[in-house]
Amino acid sequence: MKLSNRYNKANILTSIVVLIITGIIYYVVIHFILTEKLDRDLAVEENEINQYVNTYHKLPLPANYLDQQISYKTLNGINPEREFLNTIYFNPKERESEPGRSLVTIVHLDGKTIAVTITKSRVESENLIRIILLITLGITVVLLLSLLLINRFVLNRLWRPFYSILNRMKAFEVARMDTIEQEPTKIDEFNELNKSVNAMAERVRQDYKELKSFTDNASHEMMTPLAVINSKLDSLLQTESFTEQQGALLEDIYHATGKLSRLHQSLLLLAKIENNLIPDFQQLELKEMVAVKARQFQELLEKNKLTLTADLSPVKVTMSRYLADILLNNLFSNAVRHNITGGHIFIKLDQRSLSISNSGKARQIQTKIFDRFSKAVDSDGMGLGLAITKQICNLYGFRIDYQEKNGAHTFTVYFNVELSS
Amino acid sequence: MKILVIEDEQALLESILAYFMGEGNICEHASDFVAADEKISLYSYDCILLDLGLPGGEGLALLTKLKQLKKRDGVLIISARHSLDDKLMGLDLGADDYLVKPFHLSELKARVSAIIRRKNFDGNNEILFNEITVDVSAMKITVKGKQVILTKKEFDLLVYFLSNRNKVVTKNAMAEHLWGDEMDLSDDFDFIYTHVKNLRKKLIEAGSADYLRSVYGIGYKFGEV
Numbered sequence: 001m002k003l004s005n006r007y008n009k010a011n012i013l014t015s016i017v018v019l020i021i022t023g024i025i026y027y028v029v030i031h032f033i034l035t036e037k038l039d040r041d042l043a044v045e046e047n048e049i050n051q052y053v054n055t056y057h058k059l060p061l062p063a064n065y066l067d068q069q070i071s072y073k074t075l076n077g078i079n080p081e082r083e084f085l086n087t088i089y090f091n092p093k094e095r096e097s098e099p100g101r102s103l104v105t106i107v108h109l110d111g112k113t114i115a116v117t118i119t120k121s122r123v124e125s126e127n128l129i130r131i132i133l134l135i136t137l138g139i140t141v142v143l144l145l146s147l148l149l150i151n152r153f154v155l156n157r158l159w160r161p162f163y164s165i166l167n168r169m170k171a172f173e174v175a176r177m178d179t180i181e182q183e184p185t186k187i188d189e190f191n192e193l194n195k196s197v198n199a200m201a202e203r204v205r206q207d208y209k210e211l212k213s214f215t216d217n218a219s220h221e222m223m224t225p226l227a228v229i230n231s232k233l234d235s236l237l238q239t240e241s242f243t244e245q246q247g248a249l250l251e252d253i254y255h256a257t258g259k260l261s262r263l264h265q266s267l268l269l270l271a272k273i274e275n276n277l278i279p280d281f282q283q284l285e286l287k288e289m290v291a292v293k294a295r296q297f298q299e300l301l302e303k304n305k306l307t308l309t310a311d312l313s314p315v316k317v318t319m320s321r322y323l324a325d326i327l328l329n330n331l332f333s334n335a336v337r338h339n340i341t342g343g344h345i346f347i348k349l350d351q352r353s354l355s356i357s358n359s360g361k362a363r364q365i366q367t368k369i370f371d372r373f374s375k376a377v378d379s380d381g382m383g384l385g386l387a388i389t390k391q392i393c394n395l396y397g398f399r400i401d402y403q404e405k406n407g408a409h410t411f412t413v414y415f416n417v418e419l420s421s
Numbered sequence: 422m423k424i425l426v427i428e429d430e431q432a433l434l435e436s437i438l439a440y441f442m443g444e445g446n447i448c449e450h451a452s453d454f455v456a457a458d459e460k461i462s463l464y465s466y467d468c469i470l471l472d473l474g475l476p477g478g479e480g481l482a483l484l485t486k487l488k489q490l491k492k493r494d495g496v497l498i499i500s501a502r503h504s505l506d507d508k509l510m511g512l513d514l515g516a517d518d519y520l521v522k523p524f525h526l527s528e529l530k531a532r533v534s535a536i537i538r539r540k541n542f543d544g545n546n547e548i549l550f551n552e553i554t555v556d557v558s559a560m561k562i563t564v565k566g567k568q569v570i571l572t573k574k575e576f577d578l579l580v581y582f583l584s585n586r587n588k589v590v591t592k593n594a595m596a597e598h599l600w601g602d603e604m605d606l607s608d609d610f611d612f613i614y615t616h617v618k619n620l621r622k623k624l625i626e627a628g629s630a631d632y633l634r635s636v637y638g639i640g641y642k643f644g645e646v
Contacts, residue, residue, distance in 0.1 A: 223501040224430050227523035231436035234526035237589045237639065238440070247637025254639060258593050261523045296600060299612040 034125035042103035161185035357410035454478030495536035525594035534584035564627035582643035591640035
């Protein structure tokens with residue numbers, strides 16, 4: 001849940017509750033006050049009737065005027081209390097029943113007890129209450145609306161620097177060595193956030209740089225002894241007085257050295273791609289390169305009895321020829337290496353993508369397939385090929401995808417990221 | 422052939438020298454920039470093996486120097502730097518080839534031989550070995566005057582063997598030579614066997630002696646029986 005939504009929710013809920021409670025109190029109090037006033041008016045009327053009776057010794061005429069009715073009733077024996085009550089009376093002027101407030105009181109005249117009922121219309125006070133209620137409701141709605149609007153526009157604008165910092169953080173890539181730009185804002189919190197983020201990025205970058213230069217140096221330093229081992233092995237081999245067993249040992253050593261130098265070269269290559277140190281851009285005819293690569297792998301295909309089917313259309317891409325070659329190499333090697341004897345490879349190249357699909361053992365492949373040194377348990381590869389492939393794709397804004405369906409493993413390189421999704 | 426090896430790593434230098442010695446090759450060496458500079462100025466070589474990172478100076482400067490002296494020595498750069506820039510710059514400055522460490526000595530020898538052939542016999546690029554004659558530029562092979570038809574791979578393989586005659590060449594090195602070292606098929610070089618077998622068969626059928634021998638399953642040796 002977004003912060004502003006959360007805030008909005010709390011804000012609006014509280015406002016509604018407070019306004020409802022205020023409304024109720026308002027209603028009750030005003031109702032009470034108006035009833036009091038009516039009652040006082042009724043009492044004044046009662047007083048007038050009493051004075052009239054005392055002065056003239058007769059009852060005033062039961063009159064109906066100005067929303068007020070007076071009626072008399074001679075009582076026999078029963079002595080009702082003086083009381084105020086809410087009634088409904090017939091207003092002859094409006095020709096309809098209206099709510100009223102009555103005062104029943106007793107007048108003693110010539111030894112008779114007469115009950116006088118004075119009734120006044122409550123319509124006006126009801127109207128007043130209704131109007132007040134409506135105004136209150138109106139204010140509530142307006143208040144809520146303005147709250148919403150304020151939250152929507154003001155809060156959004158207030159938070160804008162935050163989101164822009166967030167976006168920059170998301171786009172931050174340590175390898176690219178770029179800075180998280182300052183977002184100009186007058187708000188202290190955001191300035192502080194900006195500063196902290198930048199400081200953190202700087203620290204990360206520094207650490208990364210150190211690590212990278214360490215890797216670079218280590219690789220270079222490793223190269224020389226490796227070259228020496230290799231050359232000494234070659235020299236040793238020339239002395240040629242080995243037993244079969246020694247020969248086998250030598251082969252193993254060759255094996256391991258070969259693997260080590262390839263590993264080493266792959267790591268260097270990865271570092272170079274990451275740092276974009278391979279600038280040689282050119283337009284390549286990919287179809288031709290794929291065809292050449294297929295020829296290069298001919299022996300391997302034959303050896304594993306693989307059938308290769310290719311559906312190629314002319315496609316031009318702009319990238320380094322060196323990296324394009326490595327990309328194809330890795331995809332081909334992968335398709336051959338993880339194939340089954342007598343299997344097949346299907347290559348499809350069109351304007352959108354290049355996909356290489358191969359038969360193979362159906363297996364659960366981890367999502368980490370493009371990670372460094374992640375490889376199948378029984379694979380004798382180094383686990384760097386796909387990492388390199390992925391890096392090359394990243395460098396040129398391609399997207400690489402892996403899918404497995406009924407034992408068919410497919411790698412697809414989409415040349416244009418926007419079109420792929 | 423007269424060869425100068427400029428390399429500061431003593432162990433590597435020794436291996437290279439040992440591999441190139443014999444067969445009438447004269448090998449000299451220099452281990453730092455000053456010594457190399459002196460040798461280059463004083464003498465001429467068929468081929469110079471140049472390491473780029475030298476104590477006392479940058480190897481590329483020697484290339485510039487050679488150019489200034491208008492020398493026609495072949496130059497093969499051997500460098501630990503697997504950088505395209507270095508490679509292009511080296512080739513721009515007049516180097517003939519570029520080999521990245523670590524390398525197989527047989528590959529080094531094959532490249533040096535190729536450079537020397539190109540330098541010394543402009544256009545007339547031939548390798549002679551007993552009854553076998555290889556015209557490298559025309560890609561033509563004759564055994565006792567009779568032409569033998571080889572595939573591209575077999576031809577490359579034969580030239581590679583002839584550059585490394587009497588040496589044991591590993592399958593690994595052969596695979597990297599024929600398919601490039603980016604192929605990364607690690608351990609599986611058995612398919613080389615097919616090419617070697619075919620080459621051998623064709624040569625013998627054409628009347629050549631059987632010069633190819635398998636060595637401990639690691640590699641092959643091409644040379645006098």
